[in-house]
């Protein structure tokens with residue numbers, strides 16, 4: 207559970223720029239989502255959705271970052287994260303495959319990528335293989351429409367992804383290569 211007492215100290219800052227928890231490039235996508243919504247508090251769910259899409263789940267550091275950036279209380283962020291069943295607070299499989307189902311990616315063949323995952327691992331969106339090796343998640347837009355169809359494979363944004371390429375990756379994951 208979030209330590210709301212500690213977090214309260216960190217939300218009082220008037221600084222406009224809130225540093226992300228790490229220098230992981232995926233935070234840029236989270237920041238882009240908040241920026242697109244003008245850092246409005248109403249963007250909370252959308253932003254948490256982006257965090258989960260990028261990282262596979264919501265951890266305390268991520269929720270804290272969102273709280274500070276949108277200037278909402280950590281307890282509210284935690285409340286939203288636990289209220290909606292689509293949010294996960296724990297990591298899922300060892301490997302995470304996030305397929306973008308936004309308009310640009312869908313037009314460019316995201317459905318074929320979903321089919322590739324299903325035929326290779328038997329997974330549908332939101333599921334994890336029985337051996338906890340691979341989780342499949344979806345995203346609405348990764349901010350990488352120019353390289354659609356896009357996906358995030360273990361944290362790495364992959365553009366112009368082809369079904370055969372994705373299958374190969376999944377098979378390697380399955381075999382622990």
Ligand code: FES
Pocket residue numbers: 306307308309310311312346347348349350351352354356
């Ligand atoms: S719609 Fe997929 S990256 Fe924008």
